[in-house]
Amino acid sequence: MFDDVPIRSFDFCFNPLDPNEYLVASDTGEVLRSQRFSAHVYPQRYGTDSGSCVTAVCSSPHFPNYFLTGHADGTMRLFCIDSDEPVREWGGFTSATISRIVWSPVRPCLFFVLDANSMLHIWDLTIKPFDPALKENFSKLGNT
Secondary structure, rough: OOOOOOEEEEEEEEEEOHHHHEEEEEEEOOOOEEEEEOOOOOOOOOOOOOOEEEEEEEEEOOOOEEEEEOOOOEEEEEEEEOEEEEEEEEEEOOOOOOEEEEEEOOOEEEEEEOOOOOOOEEOOOOOOOOOOEEEEOOOOOOOO
């Protein structure tokens, strides 16, 4: 299907338990999984039905078998490394492309999502599991 069209990549991350293994965000709507020394990983692709370009990917430092993806349509998905289907999906909190996701290095249920409109969405799943706990707009900080 994608043989004639080159796949564009936007982000990547390593598996915290195995630095030989990495995940790559692609414009096909999938996250691609591979290893430096072996091509035999399963599954090799995640999110095959999403349709929206994957623009960010971040492995959990606390639960290494889980990772988050951000998409051009503003949705975010949580995956387990063992399944190509998302465990959970969040949408509607932004209409902008998600440009970066960073998991907190100290709190397992806290992560940060930056969108293309310079809005930082701070998620704390212990407080609000369906919406960001806090939003901060950085685009207005320079206009004082």
